């Protein structure tokens with residue numbers, strides 16, 4: 001087996017930093033103590049036929065380790081967890097529960113979070129419609145209500161537990177915290193203190209802090225390289 005190779009964007013605009021989904025693969029590798037390499041591509045290449053052979057939707061990240069070549073962050077996190085063994089319990093029932101949460105994060109939470117983000121962006125871009133509440137007539141409040149219900153349900157399911165399945169942090173928590181991390185610059189968790197504390201606990205893990213710092217460092221370097229290239233072009 002080769003060192004895991006994560007293919008992702010070398011540069012993204014500031015709003016996507018700390019959110020771009022290679023973070024999930026980086027975080028899983030850090031949790032498992034598995035060194036990895038990055039292959040950095042740009043937006044244009046991600047839409048090319050060459051990249052689409054590995055990621056049919058023209059997205060990132062993709063992952064390979066000499067034995068498997070896959071896309072979809074849930075599958076990637078599960079593969080890394082399988083290799084390392086710390087994020088996936090060996091007991092069958094506990095293992096399947098962890099996998100269940102990976103799927104739930106991507107299927108029962110992320111679509112609502114993405115819909116809300118799209119609505120928010122549309123509301124920000126649209127002129128105020130005169131109702132005085134800053135909302136457009138696009139149903140933003142309905143989407144937010146749906147999302148809030150999902151988040152409340154999740155908070156109730158976590159209850160007083162430290163992690164989704166109790167005391168053990170699994171790949172299910174890694175994916176759930178990562179998906180909920182997309183709410184960072186919103187007030188969606190404002191009246192859900194136990195859920196907010198769950199996310200904060202996950203994000204405080206040294207492996208997450210390291211993965212996040214490494215992602216930002218990469219973008220800082222890319223910013224500097226782009227600025228230098230622009231200056232050279234202007235000279």
Ligand SMILES: N[C@@H](CCC(=O)N[C@@H](CS)C(=O)NCC(=O)O)C(=O)O
Pocket residue numbers: 019020021022058059060061071072073074
């Ligand atoms: N379900 C996919 C989503 C991948 C995804 O949306 N990736 C974003 C970057 S974080 C992307 O490539 N966006 C560019 C695009 O969709 O064209 C996964 O979890 O891997």
